[in-house]
Every structure is written in structure tokens, then in C-alpha cells.
Amino acid sequence: MDHFQLRNGELYAEDVPMARIAEQYGTPVYIYSRATLERHARVFREALQPLGKIHLAFAVKSNPNLAVLRVMQREGFGADVVSGGELARAMAAGMPAEDIVFSGVGKTAREMMQGLDAGIGQFNIESEEEGVELARIADAAGRTAHCALRVNPDIDAGTHEKISTGKSDNKFGVPIDQAVAMYMRLAELPGLDMRGFAVHIGSQLSDLKPLELAFEKVGAIVSQVRSHGGTVTHVDLGGGLGVPYKAGEKLPSPADYGHMVARVTKGWDVTLMFEPGRVIAGNAGVLLTEVIRVKRNSNRTPFVVVDAAMNDLARPALYGAWHDFDAVKPTGEKMTANIVGPICETGDTFAMERNIDALEAGDLAVFRTAGAYGATMASSYNSRGFVAEVMVDGDKVASVADRILPEDIYAAERVPEWLD
Numbered sequence: 001m002d003h004f005q006l007r008n009g010e011l012y013a014e015d016v017p018m019a020r021i022a023e024q025y026g027t028p029v030y031i032y033s034r035a036t037l038e039r040h041a042r043v044f045r046e047a048l049q050p051l052g053k054i055h056l057a058f059a060v061k062s063n064p065n066l067a068v069l070r071v072m073q074r075e076g077f078g079a080d081v082v083s084g085g086e087l088a089r090a091m092a093a094g095m096p097a098e099d100i101v102f103s104g105v106g107k108t109a110r111e112m113m114q115g116l117d118a119g120i121g122q123f124n125i126e127s128e129e130e131g132v133e134l135a136r137i138a139d140a141a142g143r144t145a146h147c148a149l150r151v152n153p154d155i156d157a158g159t160h161e162k163i164s165t166g167k168s169d170n171k172f173g174v175p176i177d178q179a180v181a182m183y184m185r186l187a188e189l190p191g192l193d194m195r196g197f198a199v200h201i202g203s204q205l206s207d208l209k210p211l212e213l214a215f216e217k218v219g220a221i222v223s224q225v226r227s228h229g230g231t232v233t234h235v236d237l238g239g240g241l242g243v244p245y246k247a248g249e250k251l252p253s254p255a256d257y258g259h260m261v262a263r264v265t266k267g268w269d270v271t272l273m274f275e276p277g278r279v280i281a282g283n284a285g286v287l288l289t290e291v292i293r294v295k296r297n298s299n300r301t302p303f304v305v306v307d308a309a310m311n312d313l314a315r316p317a318l319y320g321a322w323h324d325f326d327a328v329k330p331t332g333e334k335m336t337a338n339i340v341g342p343i344c345e346t347g348d349t350f351a352m353e354r355n356i357d358a359l360e361a362g363d364l365a366v367f368r369t370a371g372a373y374g375a376t377m378a379s380s381y382n383s384r385g386f387v388a389e390v391m392v393d394g395d396k397v398a399s400v401a402d403r404i405l406p407e408d409i410y411a412a413e414r415v416p417e418w419l420d
């Protein structure tokens with residue numbers, strides 16, 4: 001359920017006509033709905049609340065906009081971060097440091113220190129080498145790093161290969177058959193407080209079975225650590241729950257997920273941690289765009305050329321991802337078209353041979369389900385600048401990220417004097 005619906009024949013974002021947003025802020029522009037974000041946060045929480053001790057950390061990578069993070073903070077979510085930049089953002093948005101979890105295979109010494117200085121709640125360690133380094137840095141600084149060891153359960157998540165993370169040939173986590181011995185070794189190091197395990201096998205999962213298998217494997221190593229006299233108080237089950245990208249598509253709901261987690265983790269006696277991103281933000285955002293022109297080559301499918309491009313929304317070009325595309329003022333007429341952006345490569349294609357609302361130059365349309373992994377993956381390729389972002393709240397609308405113009409970007413560039 002989202003708050004981007006037709007009213008009297010035109011698309012609204014909550015109570016604001018999208019046409020008004022285009023007029024005020026220009027296009028392309030991402031629009032986020034506060035009510036939708038809050039609804040998704042609450043549905044997710046309600047699905048997991050019966051599990052008892054839980055910790056919810058919004059995956060900042062899915063949508064790091066400060067206003068979005070603030071909504072999540074107000075909903076009682078902490079943050080899952082994967083870089084010093086995301087850590088700084090989460091703190092800037094008011095997330096308490098103890099609610100922040102730091103994941104990622106490549107934390108630098110500097111980022112480790114940044115996390116320790118901030119006093120974050122947990123580091124998810126992805127290798128023994130990383131654990132040893134973190135121990136040394138924490139010990140030297142007279143601090144303790146609270147840690148979970150991320151395991152790689154060697155499970156195929158059944159999603160796109162570029163967003164799978166739980167197969168043994170993926171770079172993430174430590175092999176699960178070595179995890180217990182490694183955990184016990186790391187627990188001996190000064191500076192580290194090993195408190196549990198973490199697992200995350202991939203994103204946009206449409207089937208709960210691989211998650212269930214992964215969680216069962218984690219349950220087994222929790223018991224093994226305890227039987228070796230070790231302590232486990234936290235297990236981080238990651239994110240990964242998929243969302244519908246096509247109208248009418250059915251995916252497991254947060255409630256289905258909650259029931260599965262309850263069944264598998266029964267008796268674990270730990271604080272269960274979650275890192276949802278897409279399931280919260282995905283359908284809480286759209287990318288509003290204007291048709292520049294419709295290019296008709298005789299006997300060929302027409303190209304609808306929009307002013308958004310692969311630099312603004314990279315998912316179709318990167319993963320062949322589908323985003324529903326709807327006219328802001330549909331006439332009821334339909335057409336079959338290829339939807340493309342203005343960037344000079346063929347990869348700048350949003351859809352081929354798609355049956356869409358009939359559109360002409362100057363019409364507005366939206367790419368749906370663009371609230372997660374949308375603006376955050378934008379680039380300035382073709383010197384197009386960075387796309388603007390707004391948030392609506394009932395009948396209010398506010399800019400939450402200015403459009404960054406090409407001239408702002410090249411202002412940071414220099415021509416050395418020896419080229420004069």
C-alpha cells in the first residue's frame with residue numbers, strides 16, 4: 001500500500017497533485033511519501049514485535065536522504081551503515097549511536113575509529129583479519145567494540161546475481177563451517193566484545209525458504225558456541241525482503257516473514273536484529289519525469305524519451321529491473337513503447353515493448369517503487385547533475401535535496417596552471 005494514487009483522473013502524492021510538484025521543483029524529481037514510510041515502518045515492526053527483544057536498523061544504503069532517516073528515527077529505527085559517510089549521515093539525522101550497526105567487507109581503520117569514537121552499538125565483522133584489526137585499534141584507544149561475526153551460509157537467495165550475498169563465492173561473511181572456531185578465537189581478543197552472529201543472503205528476495213535455511217544454519221552455530229562455553233546475546237538477521245515492482249505482484253508480507261522468523265528462532269534467547277531497507281522505502285518513493293518527445297520511426301516501436309535517465313535511476317540499466325511506469329494524467333488510451341532516457345548509450349533504457357498509458361511530449365509520468373536504491377545510486381554521467389528529492393506529508397511538500405547542477409559539480413574540478 002502506498003500513497004501515490006489517482007484522484008479525479010490525476011496522480012497525487014498523498015494530498016499533493018504531482019503536476020504541482022513538477023511545476024514547483026522541475027523534473028526529474030524523486031518524491032517520497034512520509035505516510036507511506038511510516039506505514040511500512042509500523043507494519044514491519046508489528047510483524048516482529050511478538051518476537052520479544054528486537055532491534056530494527058534501517059539500511060541507510062537503500063535511501064540515505066536525511067529527511068527519510070529522520071522519519072525512520074522517529075519511528076524508533078536505528079541504522080545499518082556500510083561506510084563512514086553513512087555513519088555520519090545517520091548521526092546527522094539524529095540516530096542514537098548505540099542504535100547503529102556497521103556492516104561491510106571493507107571497513108578502513110579510519111572508519112573503525114570513527115565508529116568507536118561515536119560509540120556505535122555493533123560492528124558486523126566480515127573476516128578474521130577485520131576482527132583482529134578492529135581489536136587492535138579498539139584496544140589501543142582504550143575502547144570496546146561490540147561485535148557480531150557475519151557468516152556466509154552458502155545459500156542461493158534466488159535473486160539477481162548482483163544482489164546475492166550468501167553464496168560461498170560471494171565476498172561477504174566468513175564460511176559458516178569455520179565460524180564457531182573463529183568466533184571463539186575473536187572472543188579472546190582484548191578490545192572486542194563478541195556478542196553474536198549476523199547473516200544477510202541478498203536483496204529483493206521473493207521466497208522465504210532460502211532465508212529460513214540460512215537462519216536455521218545460524219541457529220546451529222549459536223548452539224555450538226554456547227556448548228563451547230561462549231556467549232551469544234545478539235543475532236542480526238539482515239534485510240532482504242522483496243517488494244512488488246509490478247502492480248498485482250504478490251510477495252511474502254512482513255507478517256509471513258515474522259511468522260517464519262518466530263518459528264526458526266524459537267528458544268534462541270537473543271536480541272534479534274533486522275536491517276530492512278527496500279521493504280520500508282521501496283514503495284514510498286516515485287521518480288517523476290517529463291516526456292521530452294516521442295520518437296516515431298516508421299514500422300518500429302516508438303521511443304518515449306523522458307527527462308530521467310540511467311544516471312537518476314540506475315536499476316533498469318544495472319539489473320534489468322522493472323519499474324511500473326504510469327502517466328500522471330492518464331487518458332485511458334494505451335500505446336506500446338520503448339521508454340528511454342537522453343543519455344548517450346543504449347543501456348539508458350527503462351523498458352522495451354512496454355504497454356503503457358499513451359504519452360506525448362510535455363506529459364508527466366512516474367517510475368514507481370523508486371524510493372529504495374533510486375536517488376542513492378544516482379551519478380552525474382553525461383554531466384546531467386544530481387536529481388532533486390522532495391517529501392510530501394499530507395498537503396505539505398518540501399524539498400529534501402536540492403538538484404545539484406553540472407556547474408556545481410565542475411566547480412570542484414581544477415585545470416592545473418601548466419595547462420594554461
Ligand code: LLP
Nearest residue numbers: 059103200203204239240275276277278373
Ligand atoms: N543489510 C546488509 C548487510 C545489506 O547488504 C543490505 C543490502 C541490506 C541489509 C538491506 O537489504 P534490503 O532490505 O534493502 O533488501 N542496489 C540493489 C540492492 C543492493 C542491496 C545491497 N545490500 C538494487 O537496487 O536492487
